[in-house]
Amino acid sequence: MKYISELMESINRCLLPKLAKYFDESQTHKEFDIRNENLRHNFQLLEQCLGDLDILKTKEVSAIIAALLILYKELTCDCSWNNEDTQEYSKKLNIYFELLCGLRLDNILHQRSNFNVQEIYDTSLDMLHRKLSYENFKKYPGQVEVYCSIVKDLRKYKVSLNPQNVFPASLLLIDDYINANKSKGLICCLSILRCLEYKHFKGGNYYEVVYKSLMKVSIEKDADITKLTHACLLELCRIFPSDIKDARLKEIYSEILDQLYTESNLYRKAECFKFTKNIIEFHKVSCVIKNNFKNIINDSLDNCTNEAVAEILLPHTLQCLEEWLKYCWPIWKLSSDYKMISALLKVLLTSKDSEIATHIQKLLITLICLCKTDEQKQIIANLDKANEIQNTEFNLRIEAIKQEINV
Known part of the structure; x- marks a missing residue:
């Protein structure tokens, strides 16, 4: 247990720390510089911890791999806090993991293996959502990018999906006032919805939570946000259970007609007409x-x-x-x-x-x-x-x- 604790702590030291201010509140954050200055030393400690541990015989192997996957993706993302050195460390981490386990970190979720891929995936999302809370998600920009990276390739994974485990961060991003975050959230939401069927929502009505978030953002005036929102709503219409589908389509159709009546931006209006056509295909004679x-x-x-x-x-x-x-x-x-x-x-x-x-x-x-x-x-x-x-x-x-x- 001591070795595992040290390993998890060494992984955490290589990650971006929690920011003192929200990411969008400043152009510079001292935490980025501190992390990058100390990364060489912390990465060496991580290599040492991995060398001292037989990862294949460890009970907590799924948690360790999930943490390493998150670190790898955070080091890899093309963002302002990363540089050529962080890219090199991500490559080293991938190579080192392949030597230890015979698999690459960058496709660990894409293939069947001796590891419990479902558990690694679930644990990764759980680790991310612990940090990406309503109060703190803007203080963890690296973890936001990791979440987006994981969700983006959802279709390729050998895992089953639980809406309540995968949606929360995307809905937080959608509800944010910054369009860049809305866009990220909607892209993630669309990726998730394309992988789901109504059966995934059995035992709950989480689709209603998603629906309310999407309807709230559907009035945004940005044409790109509009386009993404409409794509998500159409996927959700495909999933709705039959007993509420007609009522939801009625609401959506009424709302989009109201927007068409008042919209003055031609590009957004064009998106609204395209969406209306699709809703008519669903709603038909109604x-x-x-x-x-x-x-x-x-x-x-x-x-x-x-x-x-x-x-x-x-x-x-x-x-x-x-x-x-x-x-x-x-x-x-x-x-x-x-x-x-x-x-x-x-x-x-x-x-x-x-x-x-x-x-x-x-x-x-x-x-x-x-x-x-x-x-x-x-x-x-x-x-x-x-x-x-x-x-x-x-x-x-x-x-x-x-x-x-x-x-």
Whole structure:
């Protein structure tokens, strides 16, 4: 036990110590310099401790390997507190471990071996989460990077997953006010969710904890954060149990439509349209309950008569409308929704992209075919007036539409 305690202490001395201030509160931290200045001496002590211990016959082997794995990843990460020397020490540690155990530290979780890989993985996360608490996670930037590194490759590991053991640090990062931390947390969350099925949540409703964190961050205005949040929510929708899935989709759909209605940033709005299309794929005919969808589409199409706006927004607006029509076409009526045809025709007139124009034509044909016969005749009669517009390409597009309507 004495040797094991000394070994674990020598590993700890090679790690970054707890910072006096949060990482984001200062550009410099004296703890980084102190660790790097003492690393050579502390690493020599670590080598000596490893040499004095028969690691393969030690009962605490999983805890030792977990601690060594954390040290290796902290020394390896491309961060401001590391340098060429720390990279060299990480290589030495990997080589030394391979000599002792016949395996490399950098892929210890990726393969079956005589070691208990599940136990090493669980212990690693437990060690990390002891430090990455709500009060202290910003004082352990190295451990944050290690956590992110471990979670990033989750799909490749030969382990089973427990949401309550793997999620906490990612949710802390997501809830932070700094976008860099939010992004790290969302990337980790996405990696975790892609490895999970509903069966992993049996015996609890931890998916609700994840859902609340994601919905809280879904209002963030940064387009990249928005994109990551939407990806996580879509993975969560895949996992939701059937008894609550419809209610959660209803909430998500309502929230994203509210955001589309008020959002002014075109790039974020484009991300919201892409997400809405995906939610419609999940929610299907239940989307009919929100009638403001049509107004949102009309407003977006009106804005897309501007070429610069259309370049960013139009493809996603059209794809979203097309998906909505697959399931919600029965509630589209010419008498109340004629503005949609008008808006599509305006965009068709101004569009210079042939692929986009073809997409608009198909949507117009679909909408016209949804009308009653007398309504279709009325529309065709109005389309005949398009010849008055001195635009050959537009006139050809209108003729192509008329050819598809059999009245």
